[in-house]
Amino acid sequence: MGKKLLCALSLLFCVMLAEAQITQTVTGTVIEKETKLPLPGVNVLLADTLGAVGTVTDLNGVFILRNVPLGRRSFRFSFIGYKETSLSNILVTSGKELSLAVEMEESVEALQEVVIQASASNEPMNDMAVVSVRAFTVEETDRYAGSRGDPARMASNFAGVQGADDSRNDIVIRGNSPQGVLWQLEGINIPNPNHFSIPGTAGGPVSIINNKILANSDFYTGAFPAEYGNSIAGVFDLRMRNGNNRRHEFSGQLGFLGTEVFGEGPLSKKHTSSYLFNYRYSTLSLFSSLGIDIGTSAVPKYQDMAFRLNFPLKGGGSISAFGIGGDSDIDILISEQKKPERNLYGENDRDQYFSTKMGVTGLSYTKPLSSNTLMKATLAASAGSQDAQHYFIYRHVDAEGFYAVDSLPQILGYQFNQAKYSAILTFYQKLNAKNSLVYGFNNDLYSFNFLDSARVLQDSGVDFSEFTTRWNSQEQAVLLQPYVQWKHKFNDRLSLVSGLHSQYFSLSKSFSPIEPRAGVAWQMGKGQSLNAGVGLHSQIQPTYLYFYSKPGASGLYNREMDFTKSIHYVASYAKMVTANIRFKTEVYYQYLFNIPVERNSSSFSLVNTGAGFSRFFPDSLVNTGKSRNYGIEFTLDRAFTGGYFFMLTTSLFESKYKGSDGVLRDTDFNGNYAVNALFTKEWTIMKDNLIGLGTKITTAGGRRYGPADPVASEREKEVIYVDETRNSLQFPPYFRADIRINYRINRPKLSHEIAVDLVNILGIKNVLKLSWAPDQTDPSADPIRREYQLGFLPLFYYRVDFSL
Structure with missing residues (x-):
């Protein structure tokens, strides 16, 4: 009787457990x-x-x-x-x-x-991609410790890629300048999608793109297919996902980097249309407005949003409307400091008021033209702007040893506005089982409105005359990019991809008529593959440089700058070591030419620009510079199975360039090596809940620099390096360890997640740069000092997801 009762109770428990699942x-x-x-x-x-x-x-x-x-x-x-x-x-x-x-x-x-x-996890979304490409998912951006949900910071874990700065998400691909990276969203070439962006850069401190709106996307580090143009380093090809067309779902999140709301659901279940939206506001700004002391007066204020509406049509077509946008501002008031303080985000001798805006909106239409041809047409408008005002600080040290301000004359004011109207037409055509084509064009109409004026600093003070105009331009230009790609599959293991890209920029009358691209992929069997790719790529210059004129000069002497060009050669070998572990190595060589350098003999080259919070003001530029990057990369990664994942990447590289003086030097970004080790483990507890622990360890060669010229630095009030010895020195190696802990609770139609990212948990002091920062309380102190990257930084968020 007892055994029967025990069996009955056990059966009842199993039934209840099944019902509760x-x-x-x-x-x-x-x-x-x-x-x-x-x-x-x-x-x-x-x-x-x-x-x-x-x-x-x-x-x-x-x-x-x-x-x-x-x-x-x-x-x-x-x-x-x-x-x-x-x-x-x-x-x-x-x-x-x-x-x-x-x-x-x-x-x-x-x-x-x-x-x-x-x-x-490995296969790219683009069927024409052969080498130097990695697919990434939203889940990956959440999984990697220290990535902060940012696609750019996530990509810095891949072989051949490294971050340039803890305080920004600029990425250096194989020694190239970060400004060589192309950002694409829904096939549209978009402006820098980051808050607090600086003209001539492709990164920033905080990404405007929220990973929750993204579908699976591709990231390229070289020899990319013919459909991508206006880039010499790499491509982020980001795609937005459609909202849930079956039921309404919502999320709320409170975190260090922002407080946000998210929603998606059906617009009409009958027609399976859907919506998706996201809005985020700076948490630090929110705390500051509530009177909470966050330890600094320079509070970064930003907000961003995104949306997508999708309307399926009969016959397999669809119409989608989409958009992203953000604005940000920060006031860095050095004049309020009583003692010298550390300042990563601006100059140490002036008050700075800085704001940026960026937005993209578009309409996309897809339609099957036949059983083997699909057309996709997209119209979009995008814009980006930066507004800055600088006030130089004249001050003295009072009797108590504190700073006292004498005057705050304005020395700089600029407003850079750039709009772009894009028309994209793409055809995907399958000729037969062995042959397929992708062809189309990408046309952009630019509208420039650049205004910049400055006062000239004198040794004895400031010239209080009218501002000197450096930019004052209102013009338009077009960038035309037709292309065609063909893929031939000899069999299921061997395929060939070839293509042609062309590019014309009306502002400088630059024309690159034929840019060939080719690649071959061979699945050799036993889990092995051998791939190779080659391509010629070109890119316009940072657009504000075309309009620069030194004070007192006549004419815009950078107007005739041509494209910078780069030839990429890549070969890769991959092998499945086990069913879940893959080893991959890539070797590459890049030859860059037509790089703008100064007309007068100097070490300056645009290959060293594109990172940081400062613009640059070169002399008249000519396209005679050269550069070369070469190296080898190794990746060992394990797919997320059995509750854990790991990835180890190693990059060994050289990056050299020649300025107009003809001397071969290290580029600013030639760290020679970069190593990343990531590990994540998850445990299921109490049947449906998850707890995860992840870690990331990064080490890389330090940035290059040279001896500073103290006399010139004093005169210009910023660090001026001795031109002849540029990049002859190197900062100590970079090292950082991050840990991520997250806990997810699942309930019917409801889940909670709390996560903590402990960035630079060891508090390592990594050198960022040299800065000009004289200490008036100690005249004997060296005015040129090292600035360090972020120390230990704990980041958290709490998120709740629920459905109706």
Whole structure:
């Protein structure tokens, strides 16, 4: 009797446990990789459960998979005549439905189910990409310790990439200047998508792009396909995802980097249209407005937003409206300091008022023209602006040893506004199982409005005459970029990609008629692959430089600057060491030419610019500079299986250049090596909850610099280096260790997550730069001092996700 009762109670407990188990619905679309057309009839299977949990896609390639258990899940997609595709260890939570976007590639060899699995974590979204490309997901940006949910900071973990500055997300790709990176959103070349951006840079302290709005995207570090132009270093090809068209879902988050709200859901369930939006406001600014002391008067104030509306059409087409935008401002009031203080974000001898704005909005239309051709057309408008006012501080030390301000004359004021109107037309055409084409054009109409004036500092004080104008321009220009790409698959293991890109910029009348690109990919068997790529790439210069004129000069003597050009050669080898561990190495050589350098003999070159918070004012520029980058990269990574993940990347490189003086020197970014080690472990506790622990360790060679000229520095009130010995010295190696801890609680239709990023947990003092900072309380102190990067920085957030 006792045994029967025990069995009955056990059975009842199991039934109650099964009823209490929380499940979620997983939805998504499956499209063909070459044509981007939907694939109906694809078998979708939850691959890591004993029960038969599966479904098939409908006529629009859409699937709905119900009753999926929470946690890390794997999915398998199969279809006769196509290579089987697997998505492994995708996190399923209770607060939001999971939506997957899957691309499947047709097999060449036989009309049967071909089991050649493609891992979503490694395969790029672009079918024409062969080398130097890595797909990344929103989940990855959350997983990496120290990434702060920022795609740029996340990408700095990849081989060949390193961050230039803890306080900014500029990235250095294979020794190239950060300004050589192209940002794309929905196929549109967009302005610098970061708060507090400086003209001529591609980064900033805080990203405007929120990772919650992104679909799977691609990041390129060289030899990219022909559809990408106006870049010589790398490409962020970001894609926005569609909102959930089945039910309304919302999120709220309070964190160090921002307080935000997020929502998505159906506009009309009958027509499967959807919306998605996000808004964020600076948490530090919010605390300051509430009277909470945050330890500094220089409070960064920023806000940003994003939206996407999607309207599916009959026949597999769609219309989408999208946009992102942000504005920011900060007041750095050095005049209020009573003693010298550390200041990473501006000069130490002036009050600075700085604000920026950036926005992109567009309309995209996709339409299948036939069973093997898809057209995508996009119209967009974008704009970016920077506004700065500087007031020089004349002060003395009072009897008590504190600073006292004598006067604050304005010495600088500029407003840079740049708008762009873009028209993109792309065709994806599949000729047969072996051949496919992608062709189209990318046209941009620029509108420039640059105004800048300054007073000239004198040794005895300030010339209080009228400002001297350096920029005063209102002009327009077009950048035209047609391209064509062809892919031929000899069989399922060997393929060739070739393409042509062309580029014309009307402002400088620069024309690059033919930029060839080519690549080959060979799957050698036994988990091995050998790839190679080559390409010619070109880029316009930072646009404000075309309008610069030194005080007293006549004419705009930088107007005729040509494109900077770069030839990339890349070869890679990859091998699956085990079912989950992959080893990859790439070797590359880049030859850069037509780089703007000063007409007069000097060490200056644009390859050394593009990072930091300062503009540069070179003499008249000519395209005679040269540079070369070469190196080898290693990556060993383990897919997130069994509850843990790791990635180890090592880059060994050289980056050299010649200015107009003809001397071969190290570039500013030639650190020679960079090593990243990441590890993440997750545990499931109390059945449905997750706790995660991640760490990242980074070390890299220090930035290059040279001896300072104290006389010239005193005269210019900033560090001036001895030209002949530029970059003959190197700062100590960079080292940083980060730890990330997160805890997720899942409840029916509701989830909570709290996470802490402990950045630079060891508090290592890494040198950033030299600065001019005389200490008037101690005249004997060296006015040229080292500035250090961020110390220990704890970052936190609390997020709640729920659905209706």
